[in-house]
Amino acid sequence: IEAANLLHKPVVVFVGLTPFYPHANLRSYTFFVQGFGDISHGLLRRNVGFVLRRWPDNELERFCEEVHPCFVVGDENPLREPEQWRKLAADRLRVPFWTVDADVVVPSVLLKKEQFAARTIRPRIKALLDEFLVAPGNPKAAMRWQPAEKLKNLAINDDALSGIPIDTSVQPVSSFQGGSRAALETLNRFVRERLAGYAADRNHPDRDGTSRLSPYLHFGHIGPITVALAVKNASESCADREAFLEQLIVRRELSMNFVKYNPHYDRLRGVEPWALRTIKEHKRDEREHLYTAQQLEDAETHDPLWNAAQQQMVLSGWMHGYLRMYWAKKILEWTPSAEEAFDIAVRLNDRYELDGRDPNGYTGI
Numbered sequence: 001i002e003a004a005n006l007l008h009k010p011v012v013v014f015v016g017l018t019p020f021y022p023h024a025n026l027r028s029y030t031f032f033v034q035g036f037g038d039i040s041h042g043l044l045r046r047n048v049g050f051v052l053r054r055w056p057d058n059e060l061e062r063f064c065e066e067v068h069p070c071f072v073v074g075d076e077n078p079l080r081e082p083e084q085w086r087k088l089a090a091d092r093l094r095v096p097f098w099t100v101d102a103d104v105v106v107p108s109v110l111l112k113k114e115q116f117a118a119r120t121i122r123p124r125i126k127a128l129l130d131e132f133l134v135a136p137g138n139p140k141a142a143m144r145w146q147p148a149e150k151l152k153n154l155a156i157n158d159d160a161l162s163g164i165p166i167d168t169s170v171q172p173v174s175s176f177q178g179g180s181r182a183a184l185e186t187l188n189r190f191v192r193e194r195l196a197g198y199a200a201d202r203n204h205p206d207r208d209g210t211s212r213l214s215p216y217l218h219f220g221h222i223g224p225i226t227v228a229l230a231v232k233n234a235s236e237s238c239a240d241r242e243a244f245l246e247q248l249i250v251r252r253e254l255s256m257n258f259v260k261y262n263p264h265y266d267r268l269r270g271v272e273p274w275a276l277r278t279i280k281e282h283k284r285d286e287r288e289h290l291y292t293a294q295q296l297e298d299a300e301t302h303d304p305l306w307n308a309a310q311q312q313m314v315l316s317g318w319m320h321g322y323l324r325m326y327w328a329k330k331i332l333e334w335t336p337s338a339e340e341a342f343d344i345a346v347r348l349n350d351r352y353e354l355d356g357r358d359p360n361g362y363t364g365i
Contacts, residue, residue: 001046001139009070010145012049013039016058017164022081023350023357025167027317031354034178035221036156042180046138049145052154054164061092066151071096075220078108078260078359103217104253105224106132114261116272118246121254129249133228175316176215176354183216187230195236199243205320211244212318215354217252224248255363265362268342279338291334293344306330310348317354321364328365 004011015036017029040050051063064072074086076099090097101107106128115121147153154160176182190211194201201209216222231244264270268279291301299307299314309327313319319327332341345365350356 001048001141002137003071005139005142007070008143010047010049010143011141012051012067012145012147013043014051014060014063015053016060016063017052017054017160018058019055019164019166021357023347025170025351026161027170027172027352028354028356029161029164029166030172031176031178031215031317032219033160034182035180035219036160038179038181038221040156045140047141047144049147050156051147051151052156052160053152054154054160057152060089064093064095066148069095071098073098073100075099075103076101076108077103078256079357080263080266102223103220104256105129105228105249106253108253108256108260111257115254115257118250118254121257122250125250125253133225133232133249135229136223136225170351173315173317173354175318176212178215178219178221180216180221183213183222184226186213186216187211187222187227191230191234191236195231195234195240195244198236198240202243202247203322205323210321214358214360215318218355218358218360224252252360255359258363259359265359266346268339283337287334287336289334290336293340293347296331296334296344297348301330301334303330313348313352317352319353324364 001011017033036050036052043050053063060072072089072093072095074089074097076086077083086097086099101109106125110128111121111124115124190213194209194211197207198209201207211227213222213227217224217227228245228248231241231248234241259265262270269276289302295301296310297314299310301307305323306327309319309323313327328345331345332338335341335344342365346362349361349365353361355361
């Protein structure tokens with residue numbers, strides 16, 4: 001918006017719905033689309049347009065040919081598919097193409113290489129926090145977006161997914177509602193009711209001490225800076241605030257760093273060399289229990305805790321972070337090989353979790 005005001009140009013946001021994102025399904029698409037109304041209303045207050053198109057009319061280049069932009073700004077995402085899309089756009093666009101790393105507090109490119117642990121990335125992030133953990137401005141476009149009369153634009157309603165060939169085998173959930181308003185309500189409720197005691201309670205699933213913000217962060221319905229500042233400025237104890245910011249910034253951005261700099265992030269070969277060595281050493285260890293991928297997906301193991309965690313994920317689209325560690329370790333214990341265990345964990349996480357297909361998930365696995 002600031003650049004457009006200098007150039008005396010209007011601003012428009014373009015979203016092209018594509019049906020072919022790996023492991024995405026009706027559950028994830030529905031949550032994503034639920035946020036469009038909030039986005040559109042927020043942009044309108046700032047004189048910014050919003051154009052929504054769906055496959056097969058979702059090409060960015062075609063839209064640019066119609067509106068003739070002087071430059072294009074895109075969102076950074078270290079995952080393989082979005083990175084390929086950005087490279088393709090950079091090759092095809094005939095105007096400057098900027099990208100912004102808005103999904104982290106400290107831009108990942110400034111860390112320069114893969115960091116192997118929280119202890120190595122923590123001082124690098126903290127050295128840059130004062131520069132980047134600041135409240136964003138709220139500029140308003142000087143020129144209001146006025147679309148051409150024949151410019152194609154879908155109405156924002158529940159039919160946005162109509163006619164798109166997406167996987168419908170995983171249904172939407174009622175436990176989470178997408179959108180920035182729901183995200184802010186979830187954040188405010190967490191700060192008000194559960195931030196106190198977070199340092200002691202976050203690893204106890206029965207106390208429900210987590211924020212439940214991960215789906216909203218994944219889909220961009222809220223940004224990490226908004227969350228971090230709300231917690232940093234809260235009146236709760238320093239220990240609780242620092243414990244949460246450690247998870248939100250240091251641990252989460254460690255996962256972004258891993259995916260950005262490790263091309264094998266969603267495969268077994270991407271894990272640490274010491275882990276690959278120990279896995280190889282124990283490759284022929286006898287397993288007390290072995291389950292098929294389908295038995296695991298259907299929560300048909302001998303372990304009631306694991307079954308409950310798996311069922312919660314399938315039914316609600318969310319699993320407590322501490323249980324996710326137990327969940328993944330048991331898959332390794334109950335399958336014939338680490339390769340198979342890794343693939344099963346990725347598939348289940350990406351298929352059912354609302355925050356699946358995310359650096360946090362791959363790093364956790």
